[in-house]
Amino acid sequence: MRLLQMPFNNLSRCSGLCLFVTVYISLFLIAGIILFGPLLRNSRNGVVILPGNYQFSKDKLNSRSSEYFSSLGAFTQRPNDAQKSSKRPIEEEGINLILRSTFDFYWPHSYSTLVNCSTLQEISDTEFVAAGWTKIVYKGTFRGKQVAVKTARYNGRDVQECQKDIGSSKTCFERVDAKILKEVVLLTDLAHENVVKILGFCIPDLDGTATLVTELGEPIDTVRLLQISWEDRLRLVLGIAHILNHFAHSPLGPLSMNDFRREQFVIVNGVLKVTDLDDVGIGDPECINDDICQNITNFALNRNTTREDSDTRFPSCINFRCVGHNSRTNVWHAGQHFVKLLLPIGAPENLKPYIQNLIDTYEFKKKVSLYEEVPYILQKTQEIVDLYKSGEYMNTSKDLDELGFKRISNADLPGMFDYHCRNSISAVSCVISVFSEEEAAELCAKDPDCKAVVLSKEQTWTGRTIAIFKNGFNSPSVEEGFILIHKQGL
Secondary structure, three states: OHHHHHHHHHHOOOOHHHHHHHHHHHHHHHHHHHHHHHHHHHHHOOEEEEOOOEEEEHHHHHHHHHHHHHHHOHHHOOOHHHOOOOOOOOOHHHHHHHHHHHOOOOOOOOOOOOEOOOOHHHOEEEEEEEEOOOEEEEEEEEOOEEEEEEEEOOOOHHHHHHHHHHOOHHHHHHHHHHHHHHHHHHHHHOOOOOEOOEEEEEOOOOOOOOEEEEEOOEEOOHHHHHHOOHHHHHHHHHHHHHHHHHHHOOOOOOEEEOOOOHHHEEEEOOEEEEOOOOOEEEOOOEOOOHHHHHHHHHHHHOOOOOHHHOOOOOOEEEOOEEEOHHHHHHHHHHHHHHHHHHOOOOOOHHHHHHHHHHHHHHOOOOOOOHHHHHHHHHHHHHHHHHHHHHOOOOOOOOOHHHHOEEEEEEEEOOOOOEOOOOOOOOOOOEEEEEOOHHHHHHHHHHOOOOOEEEEEEEEOOOOOEEEEEEOOOOOOEEEEEEEEEEEOOO
């Protein structure tokens, strides 16, 4: 009892300052035990808690990441002069610190992935695909499926420009890593049919390289785009309309594609998908009046119009935000980089007025409210798709006999009379999708080289039939389910 009373008896002998220091130290020790006790226990046990509730041994995690990065090449390793003196894993608190300081948002919670720091070593057959200002992209194989692997590029232009400005290699490397982290967050929060699917990621330690793994898509090449069928290009334009709508109403707020180029997209099984999100802007720009919004929008669009040109052209400053700015700039760039290039060439004649109306909307020539612009674009794009699917754009009511053709069921001309024609989806033969036998006959009648058409059992994404046009005709072979039409008199 005397031992318990001794400290309190001595308090009377302390000055006020002594009492204050004693209480302060006691509170500090208690707070330290509460806040850092779990962290010390995890560290003592050699366990790392990663986002998504993954737990790995520090030694195992670091050795696996080192093994994987060395297999990808020197670009994925930070230069030695930027190595930190102590290695430790990046935990969720550290990631959030980077994201908050750079982009003002948080790491996603309750997120599990197929590829993580533990399974990353299973990726094999890695090949270099491309290198940009910030990232290097490889393709590889993970459990039999091809994947894209993105890592930070420490000798890229972003780092070089950063080093010129601030001179600190370590800070510049962390900024590049932060862009990878930002992309992980955005791909998670913006999951959509037209956003590339994230398969996993690994953030091994502060000295390692942040790695992102996604589904693999086909890069978009201008020449290749013009070689695919008009129908497939229509599918890409429909994808653009869905992306614009998704970005205008995303769970993070209105988004802007600050680097809206074809290189930021890929094609996965015929579907257009956004693949590069590290330069996406979140939220409409800040303002104090409408004139600032006008200047910001003119700068983004590289235009010099005034509010007097049209009262619907510029976003208004509402609650200190240029509301509608991001959607408007996305619409403009989408029209310039995709729609004007993809839709007019090779379009069915009767659909051209609908296409021109859509292009006019992308170029702000239609009197559509700023806030209705993106929904209007999606509606009009879907209208063109529906007309094409249903065959309503066709203005013929003639049957095969009136068009001068005969029909043979279960017949084919395999490997015979093939020739190349305009708008073909094949490089060696004339292959075009048709809505009906009558449309096939009508197209054949307009082509002086065409003598017959074989309608296969294969269909396109719109449900149209794949037809093979022939420049000759003789005794056909039997092919169940195929239909052969040929000009009369042959």
